[in-house]
Amino acid sequence: MKNETTRYIYYYTALILLACISLAPIWVMISTSFKDEVTVQSSTPLWFFFVPTFQNYADILTGRGKFDLYLMNSIIVGVSATFLTLFIGGFCAYALARARFVGRGFLANATLLVRMVPPAVVAVPAFAFVTLTGLDNDLAALVFLYTAISLPFAIWLLFGFYKQIPVELEEAAVVDGATPLQVFFRVLMPLMTSGYAVAAIFTFRIAWNEFILALLLTGRNTRTLPVATAGFLTEEGVEWGRIMAMGTLIVIPPLIFTFFAAKQIIAGMTAGAVKG
Amino acid sequence: MSDTANPTIDSARQDQPTPVKSVKPRIQAGSLTPYMFVTPAIIVMLGGLLYPIFMAFYLSFYDWEIGRPFSDAPAVGMANFIRMIQDEQVWEVLWVTLRFGFWTITIEMVLGIALALLLEKPIRGASFFRTIFILPLMVSPVVVGLIWRYLFDARSGWINYYLTTWFGMEPLVWLGDPQLAFFAIVFTDIWQWTPFIFIIIIAGLQALPSEVVEASEIDGANWWQQIFLVKLPMIQSIIVIALLMRIIDVFRGLEVMLIMTGGGPGRSTELLSLHIYKRAFETQQLGYASAIAVLLILVVFGLSLAILNFANPMKTRSDV
Numbered sequence: 100m101k102n103e104t105t106r107y108i109y110y111y112t113a114l115i116l117l118a119c120i121s122l123a124p125i126w127v128m129i130s131t132s133f134k135d136e137v138t139v140q141s142s143t144p145l146w147f148f149f150v151p152t153f154q155n156y157a158d159i160l161t162g163r164g165k166f167d168l169y170l171m172n173s174i175i176v177g178v179s180a181t182f183l184t185l186f187i188g189g190f191c192a193y194a195l196a197r198a199r200f201v202g203r204g205f206l207a208n209a210t211l212l213v214r215m216v217p218p219a220v221v222a223v224p225a226f227a228f229v230t231l232t233g234l235d236n237d238l239a240a241l242v243f244l245y246t247a248i249s250l251p252f253a254i255w256l257l258f259g260f261y262k263q264i265p266v267e268l269e270e271a272a273v274v275d276g277a278t279p280l281q282v283f284f285r286v287l288m289p290l291m292t293s294g295y296a297v298a299a300i301f302t303f304r305i306a307w308n309e310f311i312l313a314l315l316l317t318g319r320n321t322r323t324l325p326v327a328t329a330g331f332l333t334e335e336g337v338e339w340g341r342i343m344a345m346g347t348l349i350v351i352p353p354l355i356f357t358f359f360a361a362k363q364i365i366a367g368m369t370a371g372a373v374k375g
Numbered sequence: 376m377s378d379t380a381n382p383t384i385d386s387a388r389q390d391q392p393t394p395v396k397s398v399k400p401r402i403q404a405g406s407l408t409p410y411m412f413v414t415p416a417i418i419v420m421l422g423g424l425l426y427p428i429f430m431a432f433y434l435s436f437y438d439w440e441i442g443r444p445f446s447d448a449p450a451v452g453m454a455n456f457i458r459m460i461q462d463e464q465v466w467e468v469l470w471v472t473l474r475f476g477f478w479t480i481t482i483e484m485v486l487g488i489a490l491a492l493l494l495e496k497p498i499r500g501a502s503f504f505r506t507i508f509i510l511p512l513m514v515s516p517v518v519v520g521l522i523w524r525y526l527f528d529a530r531s532g533w534i535n536y537y538l539t540t541w542f543g544m545e546p547l548v549w550l551g552d553p554q555l556a557f558f559a560i561v562f563t564d565i566w567q568w569t570p571f572i573f574i575i576i577i578a579g580l581q582a583l584p585s586e587v588v589e590a591s592e593i594d595g596a597n598w599w600q601q602i603f604l605v606k607l608p609m610i611q612s613i614i615v616i617a618l619l620m621r622i623i624d625v626f627r628g629l630e631v632m633l634i635m636t637g638g639g640p641g642r643s644t645e646l647l648s649l650h651i652y653k654r655a656f657e658t659q660q661l662g663y664a665s666a667i668a669v670l671l672i673l674v675v676f677g678l679s680l681a682i683l684n685f686a687n688p689m690k691t692r693s694d695v
Contacts, residue, residue: 111500113490113494118504120566121570124511128518140531183419193412199409206413215627215678216672218648219627219629219652220671221427222655222656223651223661225427227661250420251420325517349518353514354513356513364509365505369579
């Protein structure tokens with residue numbers, strides 16, 4: 100019995116220590132975003148006890164930096180890319196999971212193969228394309244690329260979820276006279292909510308966090324948050340309070356997702372690693 | 376091959392022994408419907424992924440600079456590739472990438488697997504802690520770069536503060552010294568990615584059939600024997616795939632370094648992807664950058680094929 104208790108103490112100590120290591124850097128950012136420049140410059144790191152100020156947020160959201168515009172751009176790009184990916188990817192995953200057709204195996208393999216295409220490879224051709232076509236100040240190019248980048252993983256994830264649904268459900272619907280689209284939207288969609296939720300989180304995260312392509316494909320009015328934040332870093336040098344406020348704004352959506360859907364995210368990650 | 380806690384995979388696996396399904400789904404061979412379902416996805420992936428890859432190959436045969444119209448760019452044949460082989464900078468960044476990969480992945484794998492083995496037993500609050508652990512993975516690379524650039528800052532950085540006040544060390548110019556900067560990006564990567572290994576391995580361990588572990592215990596295996604002769608061999612494929620994924624990520628990543636150090640000082644923290652980016656957009660040689668990108672594509676595809684070899688979820692069904 101005593102042995103058991105010691106073991107639990109040791110488990111929890113280790114877990115709490117690891118949790119602190121994971122959280123500390125993120126907390127440094129969040130806390131710094133609520134400090135005025137004097138506090139930021141203070142020679143001692145202040146973890147908790149300082150007078151919080153919202154000045155940094157007021158500055159970046161209402162100042163000349165157009166940060167409110169960039170926030171909106173990020174939301175538009177993230178939501179559009181997520182919606183498109185789920186819509187297009189859902190159809191594709193369903194067909195791959197259920198139908199036999201010539202080229203199915205090739206499509207499945209090709210999809211998995213291009214899943215890890217490095218952004219640096221896409222960057223040069225994409226940059227050349229948008230400058231040649233004059234799309235270099237348009238969020239559409241970014242939405243299209245993020246959709247393409249997210250599709251392989253989304254298809255693969257949704258494929259697994261479709262596989263779990265018993266075929267008999269669809270057959271019953273077909274006997275009742277449903278068309279393939281009716282089967283897809285009326286019968287399967289309600290059962291796929293959690294699958295789509297996981298795919299949506301991963302897609303939105305890619306679009307929301309991505310930096311390199313956004314940097315190359317956006318102009319003064321179409322920047323996304325990561326691009327605007329990185330730009331601020333070089334322009335303004337060491338105004339850490341404001342930069343950390345920008346960083347905190349970028350981190351908020353992923354943090355919210357994590358706390359509400361940690362289980363699904365872990366399932367997605369684990370599946371991603373284990374099955375290619 | 377062993378399994379994970381993922382229900383999708385479990386069910387896919389259970390399908391395997393059934394050779395022929397007697398029932399047929401609505402959309403099937405001979406029908407055009409499946410093609411209608413997959414066409415939009417194919418179009419987007421062709422345009423957004425395959426076209427850029429194709430273009431990278433195509434551009435690698437031209438000497439094209441930013442600002443000049445492409446019609447003026449001379450075709451140079453293999454010149455870009457010959458230049459690449461002789462380019463000391465390319466070899467230098469490849470060496471940096473390999474060293475970076477070696478240190479980060481070795482430490483992340485050892486730490487991640489060790490922690491997973493130690494904390495494998497399901498206990499109260501485990502899911503809460505796992506939520507905390509995946510937070511670093513959800514943070515945007517740009518933000519990761521920002522945070523650690525702040526922490527490693529020579530003047531106002533917190534790391535220097537604790538090193539000087541607790542250990543009486545002299546303040547270090549972390550991001551201004553080649554070796555220290557390399558250490559800093561390795562450290563940052565370990566902070567962000569060790570949880571990834573930990574989460575995957577622990578999922579694999581918890582999905583192991585308990586009878587096997589119990590049987591080995593009855594047979595008199597001690598704790599170490601259980602780990603090295605039973606548990607780790609059973610999750611071997613998971614370990615290999617996690618490893619391959621991390622190696623691919625090392626070749627893909629550039630954002631954290633771009634923010635933290637910009638690849639410097641010198642090229643001490645310039646990974647291959649970052650080098651391609653800088654070649655293309657700082658020295659403006661799109662053609663030559665594409666040639667290096669071709670090298671990167673070949674490396675990543677090779678590693679991706681290796682992963683598919685270990686586990687191809689969409690091909691395991693007998694009806695394919």
